Amino acid sequence: MEVRVQNIRKEFSRFPALEDVSLNIGSGELIALLGPSGSGKTTLLRLVAGLESPTEGTIFFGDQDASKKSVQERNIGFVFQHYALFRHMTVLDNVSFGLKVRPASRRPPAAEIRRRALDLLDLVQLSGLEKRYPAQLSGGQRQRVALARAMAVEPNVLLLDEPFGALDAQVRKELRKWLREIHDRTGHTTIFVTHDQEEALELADRVVVMSKGAIEQVGTPDEIYDHPVSPFVYGFIGQSNCLNVTLASGEIWFEDRPIGLRAANEPDGAATLYFRPHDVELIDGCGGCLAGLVTASRRVAGTRHLELDLGRGHPAIEIELPPERAASADHTRIAFRPTRWKLFRKAERPQAPSQSVDTQAHELVRVGA
Amino acid sequence: MAFRSSSRRRWQFRQPSVIPGFGLALGVTLTWLILIVLIPISGLIWRSSGLGWSQFIQLTLDPRTVNALTISFGTAFIAAVVNLVFGVVLAWVLVRYRFPGKRVIDAMVDLPFALPTAVAGIALTTLYAPNGWIGSLLEPLGIKVAFTPAGIVVALVFVGLPFVVRTVQPIMEEIDKEVEEAAATLGANRFQTISRVLLPGLLPAGLTGFALAFARGVGEYGSVIFIAGNLPYVSEIAPLLIIIRLEEFNYAAATAIASVMLLLSFIMLLVINMIQAWSRGRYGNVA
Numbered sequence: 113m114e115v116r117v118q119n120i121r122k123e124f125s126r127f128p129a130l131e132d133v134s135l136n137i138g139s140g141e142l143i144a145l146l147g148p149s150g151s152g153k154t155t156l157l158r159l160v161a162g163l164e165s166p167t168e169g170t171i172f173f174g175d176q177d178a179s180k181k182s183v184q185e186r187n188i189g190f191v192f193q194h195y196a197l198f199r200h201m202t203v204l205d206n207v208s209f210g211l212k213v214r215p216a217s218r219r220p221p222a223a224e225i226r227r228r229a230l231d232l233l234d235l236v237q238l239s240g241l242e243k244r245y246p247a248q249l250s251g252g253q254r255q256r257v258a259l260a261r262a263m264a265v266e267p268n269v270l271l272l273d274e275p276f277g278a279l280d281a282q283v284r285k286e287l288r289k290w291l292r293e294i295h296d297r298t299g300h301t302t303i304f305v306t307h308d309q310e311e312a313l314e315l316a317d318r319v320v321v322m323s324k325g326a327i328e329q330v331g332t333p334d335e336i337y338d339h340p341v342s343p344f345v346y347g348f349i350g351q352s353n354c355l356n357v358t359l360a361s362g363e364i365w366f367e368d369r370p371i372g373l374r375a376a377n378e379p380d381g382a383a384t385l386y387f388r389p390h391d392v393e394l395i396d397g398c399g400g401c402l403a404g405l406v407t408a409s410r411r412v413a414g415t416r417h418l419e420l421d422l423g424r425g426h427p428a429i430e431i432e433l434p435p436e437r438a439a440s441a442d443h444t445r446i447a448f449r450p451t452r453w454k455l456f457r458k459a460e461r462p463q464a465p466s467q468s469v470d471t472q473a474h475e476l477v478r479v480g481a
Numbered sequence: 482m483a484f485r486s487s488s489r490r491r492w493q494f495r496q497p498s499v500i501p502g503f504g505l506a507l508g509v510t511l512t513w514l515i516l517i518v519l520i521p522i523s524g525l526i527w528r529s530s531g532l533g534w535s536q537f538i539q540l541t542l543d544p545r546t547v548n549a550l551t552i553s554f555g556t557a558f559i560a561a562v563v564n565l566v567f568g569v570v571l572a573w574v575l576v577r578y579r580f581p582g583k584r585v586i587d588a589m590v591d592l593p594f595a596l597p598t599a600v601a602g603i604a605l606t607t608l609y610a611p612n613g614w615i616g617s618l619l620e621p622l623g624i625k626v627a628f629t630p631a632g633i634v635v636a637l638v639f640v641g642l643p644f645v646v647r648t649v650q651p652i653m654e655e656i657d658k659e660v661e662e663a664a665a666t667l668g669a670n671r672f673q674t675i676s677r678v679l680l681p682g683l684l685p686a687g688l689t690g691f692a693l694a695f696a697r698g699v700g701e702y703g704s705v706i707f708i709a710g711n712l713p714y715v716s717e718i719a720p721l722l723i724i725i726r727l728e729e730f731n732y733a734a735a736t737a738i739a740s741v742m743l744l745l746s747f748i749m750l751l752v753i754n755m756i757q758a759w760s761r762g763r764y765g766n767v768a
Contacts, residue, residue: 163662183665190666196659200681200760210667213677258663265667 113174113268113301114139115160120169122155129155130325133169137269137303142295144316145305148348152325153305154273160303161271162186173268189262189300193274195254197246203257204229204242210265232260235294252283259291263298272304276311288315309349313337321345343456346386353429355385355402355422357455364455367424372400372449383457387450389417389432398447404429405445411435420446522743529736540737545713546722550741553719556630557698560637564694565687568645569680575646576653590646593639598703605636606708628710633718636704641694648690649683656682685760692753699746 115137122130130152137143145153158164160171162183171179178186198206205212208229211220220228233239236256246254255275262270275291276284292315295302306312312319313333321328321336321344329341340346347354358365359380364373366385373385395401404420407428411417420429431448529537540546575587593601609616609627616627626632656679664674702720709716719742726735 161666163666183662184668184670187668188666190663192659192663194657194659196657196663198660198664198678198682200684209664209669209677213664213667213669213673261663261667 114172115269115301115303116172117156117160118170118172120156120159120166120171122152122159122164123167128325130159130166133325133327135320135327135330137301139301140299142292142302142315142317143304144312144319145303145322146309146312146319147307147322147328149307150324151322153307153320153322155325156322157271157273157303157305160269161188161190163190187265187268189265189267189270191255191258191262191270191272191275193277195246195251195258195278197254197257197261199246201245202242203233203238203244203246203249206246206257207232207242207260207264209261229260229264232264233257235263235297236260237290250283251279252287255279255287259294263300267300270300270302272302274305274307276308277306284311291315313349321348323348340386340454343384343386346454346456351389351430351432352386353389353431355426355429357383357385359383359455366402366422370400371402373453375455378455378457381457383455385450385453385455387453389430390415391450391452392431392433392448393451394433394437395447395449401447401449402429403445403447418446525736525739525743528732529740532733532737536733537737537740540734541741543734545717546719546734546738546741548714549717549719549722549738550745552630552633552716553699553742554745556633556637556718557695557701560634560641560698561691561695563634563638564641564645565691568642568690568694569649569683569687571642572646572649572653576650590643593641594643598640598701599707601639602636602704602707605632605639605704609635609708627708628712628716630709630716632708632710633705633716636708637698637701640701640704641697644693644697645687645690648693649686652683652686685757688753688757688760692750692757695753696746696750699742 115135117133117135117137120130120133121128133152133156135156145156147153155164159166162178162181162185166179169179170177173186198209201209204226208225211225211228219225230239230242233242236259238253238256238260241249241253246257249257255278259272259275276287279287288311304315313336316333318330318332319336320330323344329336329345331339336345336349340349343354346352355366357371359375359378359382361380362374362376362378363370364375364383364385365371402422404422406418407421408419409416410419412432414435415432416435418431418433420431422429532540571590575583575590606627607613609619609632611617611620611625611627613627616625619626624631626635660678660682661674664678669677700720702718702724705718706721709718709721711717711721719738723735723738726732726738
């Protein structure tokens with residue numbers, strides 16, 4: 113079912129948690145709400161669920177205004193980070209709970225409830241464990257019971273609040289893949305909250321990046337990673353470097369020299385240059401480049417990470433190179449140039465060095481030759 | 482040798498453990514239990530075993546004794562049930578709501594622990610006597626509380642109150658709000674959430690409180706004798722009958738009644754303990 117969030121605002125005793133958030137979610141989509149803690153992602157999820165009520169704004173399920181309905185009437189499935197299973201009930205009773213509490217007119221017969229619960233347990237690969245109690249299951253198994261329980265009511269939308277947050281890394285990866293499979297098979301409209309960008313980018317059809325109670329960017333994992341629209345998204349998703357530069361007649365200058373990057377049609381003035389560590393090329397004979405002293409060098413899996421000191425109190429820059437190219441670079445000066453980069457103009461008022469949301473964004477990506 | 486027998490699971494008296502002092506702790510525990518509990522009780526059993534079966538049966542089946550035992554266990558049971566219901570409600574209010582005077586009420590729950598039971602008995606008698614504040618209101622309705630078994634129940638409810646509240650309260654505080662939210666998202670209304678999700682989770686703690694209140698009620702003496710009226714066959718409790726027999730120097734009868742009380746209490750507490758162990762095993766001890 114489609115979910116539309118329109119101009120939602122939420123305050124907790126005068127403290128604004130969400131400000132004017134709008135979001136359209138298509139039927140059958142798998143959406144990730146991604147952001148640091150305190151960004152309002154869980155609040156948004158709980159508002160959709162009906163566990164909180166908005167201060168202003170409306171939420172539509174299809175054509176129906178859901179914001180006036182209670183949690184019970186919304187028919188959603190909610191999965192909590194810490195499972196929230198009913199520990200005095202068997203796995204089977206947990207899964208069938210949602211059907212058993214329905215009023216008699218809408219409740220399927222007992223045999224049908226049992227059959228559906230067993231089918232779901234089969235789907236989440238827990239067949240044979242239906243007589244166990246939650247205390248007798250591992251964390252990953254408990255979360256799968258919680259998911260089966262949420263899906264048993266045939267929810268309009270499935271909501272997951274950091275579903276894998278309490279699990280260890282190995283189980284988390286496994287469940288991630290498995291959740292994607294389940295989603296592809298059942299086609300529930302699904303929204304999940306996470307602070308793990310890897311999880312969001314790997315799992316979701318679209319990612320909603322949130323910060324400070326507002327949506328920064330909505331897009332596919334590719335769009336989010338390759339075309340971040342704000343310094344926040346650039347900094348939050350993946351690794352990135354930022355440098356304070358100046359623009360003069362279409363040429364980008366770092367300190368007192370041009371670095372060989374052109375930004376035509378840009379007015380002169382100060383700006384911030386963003387680029388990813390792996391989007392760089394080494395240059396022999398610097399006729400317009402960035403240059404720095406290698407201060408640290410680490411081998412990480414298939415690449416070598418170099419930390420560069422560009423001098424004069426600039427923050428250290430990190431670049432990633434194939435190991436063979438970087439082998440000779442230890443403790444020497446190397447010259448490089450970003451191949452993919454982006455420029456964000458500062459707002460009119462001079463800002464503190466930390467990137468703030470109102471920095472004006474300019475789409476100026478150029479892929480190096 | 483020890484390695485040989487490792488295939489058969491041999492019961493080991495001492496498990497290897499990093500926690501020190503097992504021997505000392507067990508020694509102290511056993512010595513203490515023997516001094517305080519086991520020696521007095523075995524004295525009682527030894528004494529009553531000197532009676533011989535036929536005399537013992539005759540003494541325990543004496544109508545006055547049977548009546549006293551029935552009243553003791555019956556009123557203690559009713560009082561424990563009342564305490565279970567209202568103790569859970571009271572704990573719920575103390576855990577879930579914030580209101581002025583909450584701390585005072587919380588502290589008042591423990592008063593029956595501290596108050597001399599005789600004082601409680603006299604106070605309750607004064608209130609519930611036909612000319613007392615509450616008794617005079619109930620009198621026109623034809624309800625008599627003081628000097629009837631109902632009065633015994635009132636006294637036992639009073640002394641047993643803290644047990645249920647204090648055992649259920651910490652468990653209730655641990656209830657995860659998410660569990661209630663989960664029930665709500667699955668479509669359960671408030672009543673279903675309470676009856677199907679919250680109360681079953683409190684069952685083990687509630688049973689513990691019930692058992693404690695019940696045990697206390699069976700043995701209660703001080704507060705009951707003031708309000709009961711102590712009419713033989715009507716409102717005479719077993720502990721009082723024991724005292725009466727002792728004052729008559731009828732030690733045989735006193736020990737016989739005591740032995741039966743001991744046996745009955747032990748059986749009931751054992752059953753309740755087994756129910757608890759069973760439910761603990763199912764739900765797991767951790768939250």
